[in-house]
Amino acid sequence: MAVISCILRCYIRFIRKVNDKKGMEGQEETRKAFDFMLNCVGADIASGPVWMEYIAFLKSLPAINGQEESHRMTTVRKVYQKAIVTPTHHIEQLWKDYENFENSVSRQLAKGLISEYQPKYNSARAVYRERKKYVDEIDWNMLAEEMQWIAWKRLLSFEK
Structure with missing residues (x-):
């Protein structure tokens, strides 16, 4: 799966x-590509x-007014919330980044x-640790043997 992830990246x-020079339309196409990949x-x-x-990418998008900024923050929050419940090698870094993001937006919220x-997050991290044990046993470069x-x-x- 890591090869597929690399190809998609x-x-x-x-x-x-x-899409870099296509403005809003290009940004939307890029967002759709990220959604497809994820x-x-x-x-x-x-x-x-x-x-x-x-x-x-989402954080880098420009916001012209307060409404767009609010929409962008909501979108970033939703993606963070999906990422922090997904058991990946980077779950702890994503959690720290999410905490920093939320605190930068509103400490009260x-x-x-x-x-x-x-x-x-704790549940996803526990699943990650268990899953990692199994993944670490696999030699991705080895041909099938017992x-x-x-x-x-x-x-x-x-x-x-």
Whole structure:
């Protein structure tokens, strides 16, 4: 899955480059490409950098007025909230970034949202740690042999 994630990240870079000069229309096309990519690989353990790249893209979008700024912040918040409940290698960094984001927007609102998402994040982090044990047993460069077959079988059983 890491190979697919890498290919899709290259695709996103291409999409961003093509749409860079197209203004709002190009930004919307890039956002759709990120959404498509995360629908495909967003649950993969190696998808953390994709989530982080999408969030950085959303934060970089210009806002002309208060309404657009509010919409952008809401969109960034929703993506963070999806990312922090996804068990990836970067879950702890995403959580720290999310806390910083919420505190930068509104300390009062941050307390409620962080306390609401803390148990969900803790659950995703626990799943990540368990999943990582199975993933670490797999040698991604090795041809199928009995030990690798067993490691894959354990990972697939865990994922079910």
